[in-house]
Structures are given as structure tokens and as C-alpha cells.
Amino acid sequence: MTAPARDSSRLGVEARTDESALHTIRRGLALTPHALRGLWITLLLAVIATAGKVVVPIAVQAILDRGIIEPEVPDIAFVAGAAGLAAGVLLVTAVCNIVMNRRLFRLAETSLATLRTRAFRHIHDLSLLTQGTEQRGALVSRVTSDVDTVSQFMSFGGIMLVVMSMQLLLATAVMVFYSWPLALVVWLCYLPILLLMGTLQRRVRARFQHVRTQVGRMLGGVSEALVGSATVRAYGIEERTRSTQAARVREVRDAQFSVLRPQSASFFLSETADGLATAVVVVVGILLGTGALGLDLPGGDLTAGGVIAFVFLVSLFSQPVRMGIEMLMQAQNAVAGWRRVLGVLDTPADVADPGGAIDPHTGERGAPVPGARALPEGPLDIEIDALHYRYPTGPEVLHGLDVTLPARSRIAIVGETGSGKTTLAKLLTRMMDPASGEIRLGGVPLPLVPYSSLRSRVIMVPQEGFLFDTTVAENLRYGRPGASDEEMHRALDELGLGAWARELPEGLDTPVGQRGESLSAGERQLVALARAYLADPDVIVLDEATSAVDPAADVRLQQAIDGLARGRTTITIAHRLSTAERADGILVLDHGALVEHGTHAELVDLEDGIYAGLHRSWVAHRAQR
Numbered sequence: 001m002t003a004p005a006r007d008s009s010r011l012g013v014e015a016r017t018d019e020s021a022l023h024t025i026r027r028g029l030a031l032t033p034h035a036l037r038g039l040w041i042t043l044l045l046a047v048i049a050t051a052g053k054v055v056v057p058i059a060v061q062a063i064l065d066r067g068i069i070e071p072e073v074p075d076i077a078f079v080a081g082a083a084g085l086a087a088g089v090l091l092v093t094a095v096c097n098i099v100m101n102r103r104l105f106r107l108a109e110t111s112l113a114t115l116r117t118r119a120f121r122h123i124h125d126l127s128l129l130t131q132g133t134e135q136r137g138a139l140v141s142r143v144t145s146d147v148d149t150v151s152q153f154m155s156f157g158g159i160m161l162v163v164m165s166m167q168l169l170l171a172t173a174v175m176v177f178y179s180w181p182l183a184l185v186v187w188l189c190y191l192p193i194l195l196l197m198g199t200l201q202r203r204v205r206a207r208f209q210h211v212r213t214q215v216g217r218m219l220g221g222v223s224e225a226l227v228g229s230a231t232v233r234a235y236g237i238e239e240r241t242r243s244t245q246a247a248r249v250r251e252v253r254d255a256q257f258s259v260l261r262p263q264s265a266s267f268f269l270s271e272t273a274d275g276l277a278t279a280v281v282v283v284v285g286i287l288l289g290t291g292a293l294g295l296d297l298p299g300g301d302l303t304a305g306g307v308i309a310f311v312f313l314v315s316l317f318s319q320p321v322r323m324g325i326e327m328l329m330q331a332q333n334a335v336a337g338w339r340r341v342l343g344v345l346d347t348p349a350d351v352a353d354p355g356g357a358i359d360p361h362t363g364e365r366g367a368p369v370p371g372a373r374a375l376p377e378g379p380l381d382i383e384i385d386a387l388h389y390r391y392p393t394g395p396e397v398l399h400g401l402d403v404t405l406p407a408r409s410r411i412a413i414v415g416e417t418g419s420g421k422t423t424l425a426k427l428l429t430r431m432m433d434p435a436s437g438e439i440r441l442g443g444v445p446l447p448l449v450p451y452s453s454l455r456s457r458v459i460m461v462p463q464e465g466f467l468f469d470t471t472v473a474e475n476l477r478y479g480r481p482g483a484s485d486e487e488m489h490r491a492l493d494e495l496g497l498g499a500w501a502r503e504l505p506e507g508l509d510t511p512v513g514q515r516g517e518s519l520s521a522g523e524r525q526l527v528a529l530a531r532a533y534l535a536d537p538d539v540i541v542l543d544e545a546t547s548a549v550d551p552a553a554d555v556r557l558q559q560a561i562d563g564l565a566r567g568r569t570t571i572t573i574a575h576r577l578s579t580a581e582r583a584d585g586i587l588v589l590d591h592g593a594l595v596e597h598g599t600h601a602e603l604v605d606l607e608d609g610i611y612a613g614l615h616r617s618w619v620a621h622r623a624q625r
């Protein structure tokens, strides 16, 4: 009995919802500490810009009371002086505002770029298995739209929350200075909304989380429908695909609507409080100022200028409440986005680089694992020792494989579908790690081989070699960065592909289209083989193509495979038994067990042998054609 490769509850990139919003924000900000450098300067600018706003009500009150109403003759010099001073302060405020916004914008964009790069890189570090648990499109949404939700908050919302709280306090202080009873009345008007904010925020947070999940699902669906568009068309299931997608779009819309309800409730409450506060201030202010209430309250003797200044102060007070609500909503959206991005970064890369794994949170490379070492120079043998594997979601699929494959030998893996051939190939190239047991290359256990050594010495050529949307030459250069045209032509000649490459419409500069779709399946395989050849590895794990090509192309393909395999240890998942016939050794897998191991000559006549049986039916099938 072996442990699964990973605990299935940890599989995938789940967002943590048990963490408090503040903790998420703190962890989110900690991802990009360099972007927060100099934040205190921005905050200082924000303080000056906010404090400057109080100058208007103060100037209005002073000009009215001391420059126009109180003196017998309007004091023009005082009015001009006060107005000039106020204008000067406003100018400084405006400059501070511009500089602050610029700094915030730069901070946000730098942070987001870092966040995107980290998340993108870590997605690459996650094993194929983990990647496979979430639809590709949904993963893309984590580095794009989820990061965008953080953008608004970082470029504006975060600092505005601080600034608006300050403005609220400042407005309150000035109000209390003019008349504390009236200040109390204003606060009482806003009390309901302030008391309800906590509940509304909690609701909004959960709903934003739901929105982000639905957006991820929708993008996952879009990418799946695009990738599978040929199958969709072939089976005439456009309508079903469209309605599935339409349902996902509707789910996003409904999720967005559900956020709208608590959001609108908050805005309604704050608008009502604004109107109420302004009306109450005017009425109570006049009643207090004229003494009509007959109360002799300290702070109740308001002048006309004081009442008008108060109306300005109410708007100074209401602005942070309104904006604060909006910013808190933005913060909840950002928290939902951050959680999904952090979900990616928190997912451990179960196949880590022993040469020093990159910490996804800091972007820094860690120390090498003790004992980590590069593969020895020269040809490499492969020792497979008591190898077990189980996918997290199913039973054990490899049951204790033991075999040694000599350096430079050509080995064919044969077995019925589902027998574990591809699983073994993925373990050999360390796309995933075994549940137990070990694979050693040249005597070094795979988990101790730094990627820099492993990825240059061991190459997997899958059935459908992925080509990037660029030219043939650029695709070849993925094998050897910086390879010259001459080197590429020489490599192609050595593989017997020189004439083929020269006949391409634009030679090596021929564009291959998205995923290489401008080339035929056979041509794509040729480019993939040439790319592996240029990389010049010592071990090749090749998943033989099953797609049929015409006999001439097949000869060319075989010739290229022979050229690639020459002098290297080559493990081929053999779908054609002709490959097994020509191999130095054959491994026969049956239901995850290594049941036969030998040469073609040794295995082909074994009584009740699986290989012998497969070979007999293959020969019979060939004779029928």
C-alpha cells in the first residue's frame, strides 16, 4: 500500500476563505514590499491634500463673519487676504494631489506586475497534476482578472481609506470647534449607516468571492470551448456548448447582481444620511444661532458664517463616508482577488527544484537541497527501484517497478492502453514524483538533480509536440537558445530533414501558426524531434505518435527518430511494434506491473507471453491491410 502522490484535499489551487480580510490584505501587500517603499511620502502628501480641504469652510466663515457681516463697512483687504491665502493653500493641495496620484499609480502598477509575474511563474512550477485540477482558463483568470481586482484598491482605494478616515476626523474636529451640539447632530444622522457597515461588508465579501469563482469558471469554459472547437464542430454540439457557456455567463451576471444589493443599500443609506444631515444642520443651526430653542448650550451660539461653514463641513464629512463605503467595497473585491492569487502562490510545488526552489511569495531562490548535484558527464544509465505511483484521485497505477536500463540503449515500453506507460514516462522526466521508490540517472536520484542539469540532459518528446505561434526557426531555438541558422540546418541535415525544411514555403522562417496548426501533424512531429535534437540531451523519453502519416513521411519520421536516438539512452513508448522490434530492450507493462523484460528475440516466442500475443495480433493485422 502506498501513499497517494499528494493529499487530495491539497490538490488544486483553492483560495483560503477562512482567513480574515485584514490578514489577506497584509499577506497580499507583503508580496510586493519593494513597491511599498516610500509609502510614507505618499501618505504625507495625502495628509497635506486632505488638510487643505478644510480651508474652504474656514475661509468662508472668516470672510463672512469678520470681513463682511461684522464690520460696519466690508473689510476688502481682509476679504482679499483671506481669499488669497485660501487660494494658495488650495494650489498646494492640488499639487500634492497630483504628485500623490502619480506615486500611487506607479506603486499599484509595479505591485501588480510583480504579482502577475510571480503567479505566472509559480503556475509553471506547479506539477502537471496540480495544473490539471483547475481548468487552464481559470488559472489564466488568476493572473489576469483576479490581479485586476487588486489594481483599483492599490492605486486608489487603500490610501483613500486612510485619507478619508483622516478627513472624517478633521471635519469632526472643525465641526466640534464651531459647535459641538451641531457636530453631534451630524454624527447621529450617520450613525445607522456606520453601525450597519460591518454586516454589509461581510455580505459583500462572501459575494465577491463567489463572483471571482464564477469568473474563473466562465473563463475556463471559454478556453475549453476554444481549444476543443474542432471537436465541437465535428459533433455538431455548438448549441450545447453555447448554452453551457451562456449559463456560465448568466452565473457571473447573477453573482455580480448579488453584490449590487448590499452595495446599493449602503449607498442609499449614505445618500439619505447626507440629505438629512444638511437639512438638520441648516434648521438646527439657525434655531441655535437665533436662540429660538431657548437653550443656552455651550457651542450653541452660531453665527451666520458658522452655519454656512457647517454646511460645507457636512459635505466634507459626507464625502469620506460615501467614498469610504466605496473603498471598503473595493477592498472586499481586492480581498477576493488576492485570496485567489494567494491560493496559487500558497499551493506548494510538489516537484521542486533541488537546485534551489523559487519562493513564490518572495520571488527569491532558496538554498539547494542537501546532496543536490548535477548529472555526471557522459552517457546516463537509468535505475528504477521499487517504483510505485498512485494518482491522488485513484488506485495505485504502478506497482513496484524494478529495472536497470543501460546507458545508450534504446528501450521500448509496450503495454495495453492504461497499463501505465505514460505515467512511467512522466516519472522518468520528473514531471511528478513517485509515491515510493526511486529513479536514478547515472547514479543520482532524480529529486537531487537540479533543474538546470535535468532539463538540459533529459528531454521528453510528447506525442503531439507543442509548437509556439512563431516561425519554425524560433520553435527550434526553444531547444537551443541562440542557435544560428547554420546550426539548425546542420541539425536538420543530420536528421535527414534538410530537404524537407528547404521545401517549406519560407524555409525556416515559415510561421507555424497557433499550436503549429499551419503544419501537418507529421511536420509538427518533425519540428518537435529536431528541437529535441538541437537540445542535445543524453536521455530521451519519446511518446511515439499514433497518428498515421503516409509511408514516405513515416520513413522520414523514423529516420529522424533514429538520428535523434543515436548515442543516447532512449525510452520510447512504442505504439508500433516495429519500434519494439528494433529496440535493444523491451519493457512490457500490464496493469501497472512490469511483467516482461528482454529483447524482441527473447520475448516474441514466449509461451503465453503478453508481448508475443501483442506481436502476433499486430502481424496478423498488418497482413490483413
Ligand SMILES: Nc1ncnc2c1ncn2[C@@H]1O[C@H](COP(=O)(O)OP(=O)(O)OP(=O)(O)O)[C@@H](O)[C@H]1O
Residues within 6 Å of the ligand: 132, 391, 392, 393, 394, 397, 415, 416, 417, 418, 419, 420, 421, 422, 423, 424
Ligand atoms: N491524471 C490522472 N489522474 C488519475 N488517474 C490517471 C491520470 N492519468 C492516468 N491515470 C490512470 O493511470 C493509469 C495509467 O495511465 P497511463 O496514461 O499511464 O496509461 P498508458 O499505458 O500510457 O495508456 P495509453 O497507451 O492509452 O496512453 C490509467 O488507469 C489511467 O486511468
